[in-house]
Amino acid sequence: MFEFKILYEDGNARVCKMIIGSKSVETPLFLPVATKGTVKLITWKELEEIGYKAIITNALIMYFKPGLDVIERFGSIHKFFGFNGIIFTDSGGFQMIRQGFLEKISENYAIFKSPFDNSKHKISPEFSIEIQKRLKSDVMLTLDICPEYTKDYEKIKKATMLTIEWAKRCKTVAKDSTLFGIIQGGIFKDLREYCTRELIKLDFDGYAIGGLSIGEPKEVMYDILKFNVNLLPKDKPRYFMGLGSAEDILKCISLGIDIFDSAFPTRNARHDTAYTFHGKIIINRAKYKYDTRPLEEGCNCFTCRNYTRAYLHHLSKVNEFLYKRLLTIHNLFFLKRLLDETKKAIRQGYFDEILKEMNIR
């Protein structure tokens, strides 16, 4: 049911093919985030037209609202959404560090509070997998313990040990379904190594590196990430959770990461920022008032084909939210272009040049 093939390599960077049942997608892969059931402000058709075939949603949120009964009425999360691509489901571990979600963790389960009605829900690793299975997730993730960023070794050690236990329990009930294991260990290399080795023993379909990009200094993040990636088997996909700037994605690809997700490009679009190959554009700035050019010259996205900076600037100044949608489309297209360029460069062996061009070491 799950296959992963390396197609091209250039240094540690690679282009791979991931096959999940009847669906397939190439990596490096960026997953737009549809936490509450939609990639904010855009339709699935727009997403597909930009070129995205896979997204990530959140199983815990879907369990809270609309609830499994609604989704089961449709048969799958795909049918409920109206999206036929690949759907990754985050387990909910990450919600532990979001304000107001986590009530309590014990050996056996976590208690989460629904942000929609404050109801409390006991979520064990087994139940997390049951939720994800009932959603008909294409790629499930283990329920991990993701503590806030801390230098407290004992705290991270405890979370890491429980993460390993829970990963085992998830794996046991997942059976043939595609399941990625999430690695924790904070900024401690020995814990990262121990967690990674234990998870590898369980033979997951892929490995997600969690618990980074949550407030630690960037150089620490890259030091730990590099260390952790090197412990992973080459023939399995590597997923770095929660990173979305062009520079970070390219750097991670150079370290051997295959999959990313982040609200970065869509959230920043809603906060007036468009990304281009010539730097970012903060569209509400006065300098764009008379600018008859598209966001990026030569860009073939819907927004750049149809709208000018001056018009988008105007919409931002009069609070017409259409521009947030138009910037979302552009930013996702920009990232897709970047990944397409990257794949081509890896295929043809000049990925280093792209890193140099973008000033990434």
Place this chain on the structure above:
Amino acid sequence: MFEFKILYEDGNARVCKMIIGSKSVETPLFLPVATKGTVKLITWKELEEIGYKAIITNALIMYFKPGLDVIERFGSIHKFFGFNGIIFTDSGGFQMIRQGFLEKISENYAIFKSPFDNSKHKISPEFSIEIQKRLKSDVMLTLDICPEYTKDYEKIKKATMLTIEWAKRCKTVAKDSTLFGIIQGGIFKDLREYCTRELIKLDFDGYAIGGLSIGEPKEVMYDILKFNVNLLPKDKPRYFMGLGSAEDILKCISLGIDIFDSAFPTRNARHDTAYTFHGKIIINRAKYKYDTRPLEEGCNCFTCRNYTRAYLHHLSKVNEFLYKRLLTIHNLFFLKRLLDETKKAIRQGYFDEILKEMNIR
């Protein structure tokens, strides 16, 4: 430059062709409202795909923001918007009854306050036309005096007399540009009649009935409207400003109205209401939680082809604003369908049956 031909008649209802320069459109015509420069939440492409070839924007607002200098940099309001259809420009008279816009009216001009920066602007009838010409409006409207709804005869008489004076001044400077005259007169038939006759003498390209649908009882509105329409020449378009429900539009068509504009279908979409031929759907209601049907079965709009009530309901419950856009598309499509059905009925002489079906006398 401006032509208007009656193609079919059925009672007082009619299907006409309006030709403005190189552009043409059939009536009955509904103009979606783009007051601040966009039909809220949707793109021009979506609007055109639904079947709308004409909109109305507001010259006064465009003058405030982005300002004539920005639009002249593009050459026309069409190029600035990125919309190649027919653009009507409201003069700003209606802004007189909106909170905070009007500072003062004298014989010669009105002083308006910009809601964007509180700056004050002297707008004479001549300057209103100059603004509209510089925008390259397809159909301009005279600067009228639109008082709030009142039974105070003297107040309305004064406003009506000034409206006539200003209409003359607008006509003098408009020259060959397409210009509709706006009729005032409140709920007083003698004033309506006097204003209408004076405006007809000026030979406008079309006549807009203003100063109704602003708080008066509905039966009074229809009584005055019917009286006023009957005073108008048959061979000129009749525009009733600010009415947008299906029932009202059909009723007005039966009285001989050709053109409508209203924020009704788009604003109500943003407030969770979808219109169908089987009544309205308030999408955030619990009854739609498990509803796997589209908003309206048999509807061919983008929303109904791709989304279910249950999913739209979910988006409304988790505050994902995409549903507001999807409801906007549906409501505009619904109204377009209604107008297409109406045209067909008028053409084939069974318009009465549609009125009966919709319970409209």
